[in-house]
Every structure is written in structure tokens, then in C-alpha cells.
Amino acid sequence: MTASSPSVLPIDPAILAQIAHGEHGDPHAVLGPHPHDGGVTVRVLKPLAKSVTVRYRLPAPTRKNPDGWAAVDLAHEHEGVWAGVLPVADVPAYRLEVAYEGSEPMERDDPYRFLPTLGEVDLHLIGEGRHEQLWTVLGAHVHRYDGLGVAPDVTGTAFAVWAPRARAVRLKADFNSWDGREHPMRQLGSSGIWELFVPGVGSGTTYKYVILGADGVWREKADPMAAWAEVPPQTASRVFDSAYEWGDDEWMAARASRGQVDAPMSIYEMHLASWRRDRSYAQLADELVPYLSDLGFTHVELMPVMQHPFGGSWGYHVTGYYAPDSRFGDPDGLRLLIDRLHQAGIGVILDWVPGHFATDPWALVQFDGAPLYEDPNPQRGWHKEWGSHIFDFGRREVRNFLYGNALYWLEEFHADGLRVDGVASMLYLDYAREPGEWTPNIHGGHENLEAVQFLQELNATAYKRVPGISMIAEESTAWPGVTQPTSAGGLGFGFKWNMGWMHDTLQYLQRDPIHRAYHHGEMTFSLVYAWSENYVLPLSHDEVVHGKGSLLRKMPGDRWRQLATLRAYYAFMWAHPGKQMLFMGSEFGQEAEWAESRELDWWLLDHPEHRGLRDALRDINARYRESPAIWRSDADPGSFAWVEADDAAGNVFAFVRRSGDDEILSATNFAAMPHHGYRLGFPGDGEWEECLNTDAEAYGGSGVGNLGAVTAVAGEHKGWPAHAEVVLPPLSTVWFRRKR
Template sequence: MRKPADKHQIDAEIQQIIELRHSDPHHILGIHPDGDGVVVRAFRPDATAIHVIPDFGGRIAMTHRKGGVFEARLNGKDQTFNYLLEVEYPGNKVFTLRDPYSFLPTLGEMDLYYAGEGRHERLWERMGVHLIHHNGVAGASFAVWAPTAAGVSVVGDFNGWDGRLHTMRRMGASGIWELFIPEVGEGTRYKFEIRPNHGGPALLKSDPFAFRTEVPPATASVVHDLKRFSWTDTKWLATRAEGEAANKPWSVYEVHLGSWKRVVEDGDRPMTYRELAPALTEYLKQTGFTHVELLPVSEHPYGPSWGYQVGNYYAPTARYGHPDDFRFLVNHLHEHGIGVIVDWVPGHFPRDAHALGKFDGTSLYEHADPRQGSQPDWGTLVFNFGRNEVRNFLIANALFWIEEYHIDGLRVDAVASMLYLDYSRKHGEWVPNRWGGRENEEAIAFLRELNEAVGRKHPGVVVIAEESTAWPKVSQPVSEGGLGFHFKWNMGWMHDTLLYFSKDPIFRQYHHNNMTFGLLYAFSERFMLPLSHDEVVHGKGSLYGKMPGDAWQKRANLRSLLAWMWAHPGKKLLFMGGEFGQHREWSSDRSLDWHLLEDPGHKGIHSLVADLNRVYRDVPALYDADHEPLGFQWLQPDSASVNVFAFVRRSRNPGRHVVCVANLSPSPREGYRVGFPRVGTYQEVLNTDAGNYGGSGMGNMGQIQTEAKPWDGQEASAAVTLPPLSVVWFMPG
């Protein structure tokens, strides 16, 4: 005979159940051996009666013991058994349910161990909510990390959002709480109700690992099965890893999905993921971009924004549809040969009450000290990269987007804010590292771990740093002392180039070095040249608006800027609207001004970008030695008085090259001599002043003939025609 449980201990634990502060309610509730039989206990505070219905038959009345805890004893039973609970509420309302406290844990010891060590790279497969069959019963397993909580409950549509009905059990020292709830299905809304250890009101939190959310401003998590979508992009994934990313053409179109193109006839709403799939794909094919970069698609609370304050890291925003609709978009782009990059924000997160901040009543994901845990620029909270579980949450999230959504690249936002402890902080507002320095050693270690994990598990996927300082070796391998990123945004190039182009041409000679300075460090990193969203908001105006002069000159300057960028060493990124000369500054609440394409001048800019991308993809000299000194040579870096620049782009394949000449003054120059690498015929493969681009049509009649007259350090030269405010490309015929 088994020894009966101690009555006083049982009474004490029942009181803890009633007070919702029992860390292991399964120890009391559910079915347990007891003496010469078994005991079944259930906690249903508002019930008037409960019956146990064993799977072997019968109907056993339970006795109300205390405060909503009911109990039934079955003598002579040697083993536990499966059963249902028939619960009766006032008004003769009766519900029959499978008891969640009759199930063993759904998390194993190895899951808990690796999560605690911060080395569970597929953490999303165990945390959050998952639809499973457990002991032959369909339902949902829930797991959440809340190590200091006094108690945690799952609340949702299935229990009237009553935190008393589904209290979770704590899995030892891991700080993870777990519960299997039968019969919970796809589309069910839920949250975690967390009772802080220090007392005070319960916190109602979204699931940090939720795969789906309600449409904002609602904040509930939604049960979602990741396994239902059928991918058809196998060919794309197989070829993605071929060759070095640095030696490939990367022409990236940066998009905010909600404002790219809206459905005017339906209340001017944003397009859905499924509507975007054919429209965006066709547009990218038309304009020739190799990749699209999406501003953060992770769910975020504040709609009129870029989305850089993420509330739910594992869920695509519900504003544009279901998670599988986002998968459909990615799959469709892949089927048409277009890569997908998403912006990813591991540096900080918002303070919204439903999100990660003070998650279990303490500073769990963030530093407790505001000098470390608060980001003054954005009013956000900073991740505690020194905590194993936090690093694991983020690195698993990066791998999640790659594995579950087939993402081809992550552009990591605000890396500088992570690297420096004193970023945007005054003296006394930050805590030095152990050596007394300003470098954030924990963030550095995190970034290196992130990049090594992505590279090890997913060759061909790139990680790009938006990093605005002179931090060394951002895009060098970790094994060589670098941070391990594949590319770094060249923010200095963007700033200097836009400063030059914004000047009236009469003053450009005094800013000539803004155009040449970048070549002093162009090969210190693997750079991507951005003309990004940062430059078309907050009063900065559009790219078109930055250009000086009348409408014709603005368009000519913008065409020159784009052709200069496409010829310059570095991969390319252009924010939407720049490809046709968007007039107005970007707003989250409206489409781009697509009607501008009815204007021949703006249609011309659009046509130029398509041709830039076509030539760029077809000519390896423009990309395959982007990050090596052999890929670039100045011809005329110092012709400031006439606003002329000339250089050669060279391929790794000897002899293949492109000569780029820019005349950034409004004065045409005929018979202007430029050096060329060889004697012979050169084709004028691109001229931004061509009539079909909206220019004056001035040029070199399609080709030139060089002569054996040394010039600009080259063995040959030619007298060429340079149209006003133009860039011209020549290739050997």
C-alpha cells in the first residue's frame, strides 16, 4: 500500500493553488496515486459541481474541498488513468473537458539545459505555443521564461481570460513555465498572466515567441501552426549558397510594405502580403533589382513608423495578413529569382506594457540599470547581452527568420548603439566596461556569435551591419578579429555624396573632396552603398527634393547621382521612390506618388534605373572586385574646377573594365580628354543625358575611338563629349 499524502501539506498547497502562487500546480491538481487508490483534484473556482468521467466508464462526483478545489478519491485503483472533467456552472451550464493537469511536461531536460546555457539554436520549436498530440490528445503546449515570477497563467479565448483556470508549472531552476492545454486550436488568442514575486497587480504579456498576433492596436498572441505552408523555392535555396556574396551583384530595393502601393479604391488601405506578391515581384523584375529589403516586418506596436521598435520578434506583422501570406510573398519572390532581406532590430525594444519590458516584474530582457538598459535617443530599452537566455532568444530569432521564412539576409539596425556603452549618453550616464572603456564587450560577443551561427548553419545568407562609426573590421571574419558581418552600410559615403549633390554646381568645386574621400577607405570593409529611408524623412525631403536647380536640373542631378552610385565600388541599396524621383517626403500613411511616372521626365529616371541594373548585372567589372583595390582606379580625381570625375572599374578577369566619367556641372564639355586603359573602340553603354531618360540627348554617338596618346596615367585617351549634369559609362567594344 502506498503511503497517503500528508494532509497538512496538501492543505497548505491547496491554499497556494487558491492564491495562484503555487510553482507546480500539477503536484496537487490532476490525478495522483494515494494510499490504496488514486485521487483526482481540479481547481474551478466558480463551479457548482464537477464529475470525473474515466475513459473506462462511469461518472464520479467530486467533493468541493476549499476555494474552488474539488477532489474525488477512487479506492482500489493501482494506476492512474485518462479521464474527462464535467464542470457545472451556475445556470446549469455544463462543460466537458480534458484535465490539463493530468499530462506530463512537454519540455525535456536537454531543452531546459541548452536554454539555460544559451545554446538552444532552435529555441522557437520549444518555447511559446505549439499544436501537438500529447499522450494521444490534441492540444497546445505553452512555455514561457519568467524566472522571478510567483506564478504564471495562460489566459485566452478558451478560458474567458481567467488567470485562475490554467496556472502553469515552473520547470525547476530554468525559470521556464510550462502547461499543455487540450483542445486549443489554430487561431486561438492568448496571453500570459504573470504575477510578480514582489506583489502588485498581475502583468498581461504577449508571448515573446508568438508566431502570430492580432492586428494592432490589439496585442494578443494567436496560436499558429508553422508546419502548414508548402514551399516551392527549392531551386532558389539550392543556388543561394553558390559563390561568395562579395563577388555577386547586389542591387537592393528598400521597401516599407504599408506605403509602397496602397489600394485607393478600398479606403486607401495598404496592400496585403498576397496582393504585394505579384505586384512587387513584377515591379522588381521590370526595374532589375536583385533583392528587396523590407523594413522590419516583425510585429510592432506603432503603425505610423518604420517598425524599428519591435514588440513581437517571431511574428510577421498582422497588418498585411497571415504569417503564411508573408511566406507566400517570400516564396513568390524566390520563384522569380529575387532575394529577400529583412531589417532586424536586436539592439533595443519598446516599453509597451504588453511587450518584453519588465516581463516578469523585473528587468528580464533588459539591463536593470537605466545607464545600461535605457536608450535615450528612442525612449526604448536595451537588451542585456550578458544574459545567456537573452542572447539565445535573439540568435534563435535570427535563425528562425532564415529557416522558417527562407529569408536571404538580415540587415542589423543600429549596430553602433550596441557597440558603444556611451552611445548618445553624456558623462555619468553610462557604465564603463571592466577595463574602464566604452566598448560593449557583451554586445560584441553577441554579434560575433550571431554571425558565426548564421554562417555555420546557412551559407549564402548574408548579415549586413548598419554601423555609422569607424569601428574596425565590421565585415571581417571573427577568426581575424572582426565582427563577422558580410557587408557594412557605408553611411559616410551616403552623407558625403548627398552633401555634394545638394550643392548648387557653382559651389561644388569647394566640396570636391566629398566625392573622393570615400575611396580612401573603400576597401577597408565590404561596403553596401545606401540611399536609404533615413534620408527621406523628418524634414530631410526626398532624394529629388535634395537636388538643386529647376525641375529639369533636379532630374538630371538625380540621374547622375544614381549612375555615380551604380559605378562606385560597393553593393547598392535604394529606398523606394528614388527610382523615379518621388517628390514628397515619405509618409507611412500614403503610397508613393506613382502618378509621376506619367511624366516623361520621371519615367526617364525609372528607365535609367532599369538600365543601370541591367548593365550592372551583366558586367562583372562593376561588382566582382567591389572590395579589392584592383577593382578601382582613379583617372581624374582632382578636376575640381570643372566638376569632372573619371575612374576605371576593373574585373577580377584581366582586361575587362568600365570607364566612368561624370560631368557634374551644368556646362557641356566637348572634346574633353580622358585617359583609357587601351587603344581601340569603346561603346558608350550608358549616358544619363540620353533623350529616353529625359536628358538633352547629347553624347558620343554610341561609341568612341581611343588613340595611343597617354593621359591620366593610361596608355590611351580620347576626346569625349560630356553632357551637362551627366554620368557616362564606356566599355571596350
């Protein structure tokens, strides 16, 4: 180099040492191109390289370089840092040619010559905790830079992670042989966001972040915002660039314009891994869609499909909130499953767990060396009952992470709703805590005010951005206003699980019919509060595990009585105010208690009596969907009236559901003997069709019934203007509809 040649931009050796050791918060300030002294200094971090050359674009071709490109060899400067000067005034397009011992030189782009992929608005919204599409800027995203005609286009992946207390962050991946030294990330101002664009990296790449915490310890972490992950027990994140083209436009347009409380909703809850074993998302789409279509469910609720390392947690101990479970395939596989369900007219509700998260050290726990996602107060940050960490609901960035995650599933995966797990555990500071293990809030109460704010923010934002969806709370206490709008001080959910109904009815039915007379009120009490919230009646997975036995085995008597009781129970449940949910296997009388490690007892369908239960439920769903009397006015107490609520000795429950001119009278006999000539009040005289009878022979019943119809005659009976003498078969529910 001549005396007149531009010189290398000098850098303090201590700073070069920080770069080499991955401890510099802004490596782009040192690495990459930097104009200096009439030239452009290029520094490159390649610790194991034998030589590094920069090939750069000249302002114009020369006789020596007719193709318009020239080259400069870099000199090793300090512990893997290479430096040299390009004799041009402005930063040109350039590429690196790197050679390692025993291999030919490889040409690649320099990550440190690219601008950040997050803008100022993104950083501002993240700082405010109000970035409603957080997943579009954090995580890993395939990105393309235009070469503008002077250089080839560059495609790579932009990585960005929130780690505000980190002293440094490196990117460790398959593209750098899992050696993070080559890819230190830069911190974007005071935002706490660390970012790096890596050229040549695409979908399928596996990676982790290596984070130097404030405590001086390096930790390897999966990406909290990763869209995909390795199959457990492997723990790395994966880049994913979706290419899925949706086919559910008709469904989505209709969903946005309809309500949910005044629509039919019967939900099939399922655990993907144990419905049938060893199925992919695509295989489930082929098998599940026709199965649910035949049964007539309006919705399916999937137990958590977010990435979780331990299958025995059923998905409730999440490590990857933005990544669908990779055990079943890639994220577009889940999109396919949801799309196919939508095209068949079936809505999809995803079970979602914002109350607590898994303890795995490679995931969210002490992410940047100290509590970040978890509440730092041990009285609020640890869930004794579930052995997991509780989110810091008082931190706006954490709330943003969570409600952004809800929007992610609703928008990116077209989910029709979220069932929010463990709401009660979020609402109360003393949940599962003894006196002395919790501290009252600023008003002296036991309410977690920050969690309340989060839930209100979550629901208001979700309903604003995604019309037509349903937010469903698993809330087991008497917290007021769970389904009241946030504008009225409520939590803003669309529905709440009615745990009291589930507990009372199962307690009643587990008794022998001869003893049920003394517990009649357990079946009628739910109507005292049925309109205090918008309810879902849940018979969930929680009722068929941990020694509780299957629904079938809860029922007393021989197999005939067990199946008959379930048929009657389901029809009673479907006619009751509220929406319905049934856990998989219960539709055909699963005998064994549910276990996530094996599939359902499908062999039971080889037995006519179990096929009969399934067929009965199919017909219950069909009659339900064609009967707006049952579902259209669910939120209106006027849609329900008791016909017979006090016949404890006969184990009889009868009521009318109505909406407009549609009326259904449901009569249930939970006694083991038929009632002949049983006088029931009717809303009007004339012929009433027996549109459903769970004791029909086709279902495995005894075939006792009303020959298809009854005729009600004028004459008051228990406050009703007409009455009829009917037959109530044993352990059965009968629905009557006025003939039109």
C-alpha cells in the same frame, strides 16, 4: 464510498489555497492524476463549475460498462478545486465532463495529466544560453498526443515562457473566457521556464500570460516568443500553426552555395505599409514582385516586419520579435511574399532591431516584475536618444533570445539576410550619453564588451547555420573590423553601411554645380577607405524624413536638372565599389518627403520625365547585373582605378572597374553644361561601346552622347595606354565597355 475504497490524497489546505489563488509554482503536483491508497486521486481546478465528472478508461470492459468507460463525480474541495478518486491502480486515460450554471455539461481533456513538452536537453541548452532553435520550444506550439489505441488522440497547444523570478504564471485566453484562474502553469525545475499543455486549443487562439512578480504584483504580458499577434491596438498573442509549403527550393539551394561580396547586389529598401496603402502580404506579392522584377533589383530590404504597436515607429520599437506584423495578415502571408520574391530571383533582407525594444508595459518591460530583458543598470539599460529599453547583452538567456530570433527569420522565413539596426548604439557605453552618464568597462574603455560578444556570437552562429546569407551592419563610426571574421577579432558582419559615402555625396550634390568645384574631394574621399570594409552604399529612408526632403528636392535647379542629377548620381553610385541600396520612391523621383501614413506619389509616373528616371534606373540595374567588372571583385582594390579624379573645375569623375577580362569605364559630369572633345584615358585602344548614357532622350535627357561608341587610340594619357575624345553630357554618367 465503502471503508475499503481508496481515499483521496490529502493536501494541506494552505496549498489548496495557493492553487486556487494561482500562487503555486507547481500546480501539476496537486492537480491532475496522482496514485494514492490503491486508487488514483484526480484534482481539477474549475472555479465557476457547477459539477465536475471524470470519465475514465477501465482496464477491461464490464457488464455494467461494456464500452470500457466509467465515471466518477468529483466533490468540491476548496475555492474551485474539485477532487475525487478513480478506483483503479494505475492512471487511466480520462476526460472531464464540466457543467456550468445554465449550460449543458461539456467534455474536455485535463491539462494537468500531460507530461512537459520540453525535455531535459532543451532546459539545459536554454540555461546555457545556447538553444539555437529556441522558437521551437518556447512560445505556443500546436502539439498532438497519441492515444495509443486506448483513448482518442489529443491535439492542443503547449505554452512555455521564460520568467525566472515569477512566483506564479497563469494562462489567460479566449478558451477560458479570459479568466486565468483555471490555467496556472508549472515551473520546470530551476530553469525559469513555465509550461502548460492545453488540450483542444489550436491555431488562431488569442492568449496572454498573467505573471505574479517577485514584488507580489500580477501583470498581463504578451508572449515574447509568440509567432503571431492581434492587430494593433489589440495586444494579445495568437497561436499559429504554419501550413505553408515553400516553392523556393531552387533559390535556397543556389543561395547556400554562393557568396555575396562577389555577387551583384542592388537593394530596394521599402516600408510595406506606405509603398501602397492597405495591402496584405498576398496583395503585395502580386504587385511588388513584378514591379521589382521589371526594375531589376537583386534584393529588397523590408523595414521591420516584426510586431510593433505604433505605426509611426516604422517598426523600430518592437514588442513581438518572433511575430510578423499582423496588419498585413498571418505569418504564412509573409512566407508567401518571400517565397514569391525568391521564385522571381529576388533576395529578401529584413531590417532587424536587437539594440533596443519598446516601452509598452504589456510586452518585454520588467517581464517578471523586475528588469529581465533590459539591462538593470540605468546607465546601460535606457536609450535616451530613442526613448526605449536596451537589452541586457551580459545575460546569456537574453543573448539567446536575440540570436535565436535572428536564426528564426533566416530559417523559418527563408530571409536572405538581416540589416542590423543601430549597431553603433550597441558598441559604445557612451553612445548618446554625456560625461557622468556612463561607466567605463573593466579595461577603462567605452566599448560595451558584452554587446561585442553578442554580435560576434550572432554572426558566427548565423553564418554557420545558414550559409549564403548576408548580415549587414548599420554602423556609423570607425569601429575597426566590422566585416572582419570573428576568428580574426572582427565583428563578423558580411557588410557595413557606408554612411560617410552617403553624407559626403549628398552634401556635394545639394550644391549648385557652379559651387561644386570647391568641394570636389567630397566625391573622391570614399575611395581612400573603400576597401577597409565590405560596404553597402545606402540612400535609405533616414535621408528622406524629418525635414530633410526627398532625394529629388535635395537636388538644385529646375525639375529637369533635379531629375538629370539623380540619373547621373545613381549610375555613379552603381559603378562605385560597394553594393547599392535605394529607398522606395527614389526610383521615380518621389517629390514629397516620405511619410509612413500615406503611400508613394505614384501619380508622378504619369509624367514622362519621372518615368524616364525609373527607366534609367531599370537600365542601370540591367547593365550592372551583366557587368561582372562592377561587382565580382568588389573586395579587391585592384578592381578600381581612377581615370579622372582631379578635374574639379569640370565637375568630372571617371574611373575603371575591372574583373578578369571585363572592363567598364564610368565617366560622370556633374556640371550643368556638356563637355565636348573631353580627353579621357582608356585601358586599351580600340572600340568602346557606350553601354549606358543617363542623358538619353528616352530617360528625359538632352540626347547628347557618343553615337553608341568611341574609338580609343594608342597613346599615353594620365598614365593610361590609350585615350579618346569623348562627349560628356550635362549632369550625366556614361559607361563605356570594351567591345568584344
